[in-house]
Amino acid sequence: xxxxxxxxxxxxxxxxxxxxxxxxxxxxxxxxxxxRGLRGQFLHDVARQCRNEGTAWSSxxxxxxxxxxxxAGQHLSLTDSGDCLxxxxxxxxPIGIDAERVRTVDHAMATLDRLGLARQAAILxxxxxxxxxxxxxxxxxxxxxxxxxxxLPWEAAAARFAAxxxxxxxxxxxxxxxIGQARLGxxxxxxxxxxGILLTVAAPVHCSMSVRRWQCDPPAMPDAEIxxx
Numbered sequence: 001x002x003x004x005x006x007x008x009x010x011x012x013x014x015x016x017x018x019x020x021x022x023x024x025x026x027x028x029x030x031x032x033x034x035x036r037g038l039r040g041q042f043l044h045d046v047a048r049q050c051r052n053e054g055t056a057w058s059s060x061x062x063x064x065x066x067x068x069x070x071x072a073g074q075h076l077s078l079t080d081s082g083d084c085l086x087x088x089x090x091x092x093x094p095i096g097i098d099a100e101r102v103r104t105v106d107h108a109m110a111t112l113d114r115l116g117l118a119r120q121a122a123i124l125x126x127x128x129x130x131x132x133x134x135x136x137x138x139x140x141x142x143x144x145x146x147x148x149x150x151x152l153p154w155e156a157a158a159a160r161f162a163a164x165x166x167x168x169x170x171x172x173x174x175x176x177x178x179i180g181q182a183r184l185g186x187x188x189x190x191x192x193x194x195x196g197i198l199l200t201v202a203a204p205v206h207c208s209m210s211v212r213r214w215q216c217d218p219p220a221m222p223d224a225e226i227x228x229x
Contacts (some may be wrong), residue, residue: 130173
């Protein structure tokens with residue numbers, strides 16, 4: 001079975017009182033801030049849609065962190081950047097996601113040095129400022145997505161990512177591509193469908209992807225809990 005991933009995103013925080021209710025208590029491994037308010041409603045609605053498609057989410061097997069194993073071969077990953085909230089569900093392969101606003105980044109070269117990416121820092125240092133910022137964001141979101149995918153301590157993830165640095169290629173505008181998938185069993189896919197945001201998905205294999213906006217509409221979503229009927 002080929003691997004796929006579905007991504008939902010939303011912006012802002014609607015003021016409906018109904019959103020104060022906790023919505024995703026059964027998925028206890030998820031951080032508390034993702035089980036109440038807007039985030040809880042968002043996660044609740046994604047779970048409900050998956051159940052309507054015939055796949056129940058189990059409350060078992062959730063590991064604390066930012067990537068969670070669900071039932072039926074599905075995997076959940078969460079991220080946010082400013083007021084942008086993103087939920088991704090992978091089917092057939094674990095996934096890790098990260099997102100950043102596309103912006104000018106302070107101390108980007110120092111961050112690359114801290115990650116052990118001296119060769120990449122030299123390449124980015126020769127780029128025009130806008131391209132350098134975008135290239136840095138590709139690398140940073142890929143690192144954070146890998147951190148979530150493999151559930152590694154920060155230092156171990158940095159060493160693992162540094163070992164991959166020669167597998168990256170950069171276009172003149174700073175867009176990055178990872179070329180080591182076939183040999184290393186690791187894929188990084190980046191998306192710009194969310195306005196102002198760079199999203200990166202890490203997985204052991206290339207995934208077919210869909211990215212869609214979630215619209216908060218509490219009256220359209222009957223109360224139900226993650227974890228089955």
